[in-house]
Amino acid sequence: MQPNSAMDAMYQEIILDHAKLRSGSDLSAEEAAETSYDAGCGQVHQLNPVCGDEITLRLSVDGNTVESIHWLGDGCSISMASASILAQEAKGMTVEELRTLIGQFREVMRSRGSMVADEEVLGDAAALGGVSKFPARVKCAMLAWVAAEGALAQASTP
């Protein structure tokens, strides 16, 4: 193989690890099919029709704190790693903090490689910064985050 630094920057060790780990991917097919949830719970299904990447993400808040993210999904390493990282990072954040994080993550993803992903701000999600150089893959990285944004809105509206 010829070295390819842009690709190697996207498929970092931590990304490939998370793609296998799939932290939080313990939502059952039955739960994913449910249409009504407890108060403080939101659930969103996202599908990328181009490549078939798919996720159903359930998020629950307790008061003002994100209690948990559980998801069921299938897709490329970027979409799966991204969901795994999100599930780990979001847990324990306040609703406002998660909302801000999603916004910052989206901004980096849309930057076409012009923004440096700051680990201080994004935590492990900074490792996904390399994806922004591949416009065709940004959707993969955003899939779980878009689902979380919707689920958060549902969960935090009384």
Place this chain on the structure above:
Amino acid sequence: MDAVHESAPLDDAAVRRIRNDFPVLSQQMAGRDLIYLDSGATSQNPISVMEAEQEFYEQRNAAVHRGAHSLAAEATDAFEDARTTVAGFVGAGEDELFWTSNATAGLNLLAYSFSNASVGTVSAEAARFALGPGDEVVVTEMEHHANLIPWQELCRRTGATLKFIPVDDDGALRLEEAAVLIGPRTKVLAFTHASNVLGIINPVAVLVALAREVGALVVLDACQSAPHLPLDVKALDVDFAVFSGHKMLAPTGIGAVYGRAELLNAMPPFLTGGSMITTVTMEAAEYLPSPARFEAGTQPVSQAVALASAVDYLRETGMDRVHAWESTLGQRLVAGLSAIDGIRVLGPKPGVERTGLAAFHVEGVHAHDVGQYLDAQGIAVRVGHHCAQPLHRRLGLTASTRASTYLYNTTDEVDALLEAVAEIRPYFRVGTGKEQ
């Protein structure tokens, strides 16, 4: 063109000369020579085709069939000569081929024409195309969405029922089931000549015989055959055949439908308007015979001229030679891919006839990641469901990676792909020994 009038089988040396006619292939990608293995999606144009289109605009552009001036006559001649060339290429008469924007438009046009025969008052001769409750349309499980959804919609509009011939684990049509499915209720049998995923060439004669027994109309999707093998619609005895120019060395925006003359002159048109009528009153209109009947409005004239030029190129190269070369590449692909750990090739096993393409699954690595890895090596392939979701579902997959060759691909390019594919599972740290 170097390949002209040669008759020896194509080999790498001849293909290298052919490549000189395709400027897009001589560029660098990811720091190495571009390896274009996505001709099944869209093919590249030789210089002669681009020049034919440019020459038309420089010297002959005018409204066809609509003017008395000399330039219009020249444009009309160019347009009709193009039809004669392309019709001849597939064995059709010149009144039996009309233009569409692509194969998808052609298949939809047929479905809508049948639809138009199914509603309101229609002539006795148009009634043979009518469908209603109790009638059936039969397709196959391997169809491209373009040869599936128009029939789903036709059935929804008319109350007819859609049935499909299933495939076996290697993707081959289960002909014993076809013989049961195709019966007195069958009004239309629509299937692909060559699969865009499996590389299978379907047994047209067997299927046509089943359709003939019950008087069903046969629609052939020739998108993956017209560009790659000698095609004779009369010898195949199909009623309709559809193909796209951009898959056969021509620009986008042009496709064609073949129909038996007798059928085309009886079938209601889909699009109506200018250029397709004889007498028009405020109440009604009478239509021209085929092909004008199906060419309402301004046509893709320069694209038709370019497609004819592409057909000239293919014909001069020789479709037998093209087919033989691509079979060689297809076999090299399957044999090589099958020998790599963790690679599952879809479709026929090595040694069994296939076209010059192979779709495969890399165990443990998503097709999107496979495509990304190959792109970084300068290799262009298609990843996803290739517009054949039901087929992928049947094979237990949501997506696959497809390498598809054409007359300009070399064995070196196939070997470069094989080498890169062998590196993929180790790169993503899946598979024997390297798993953590």
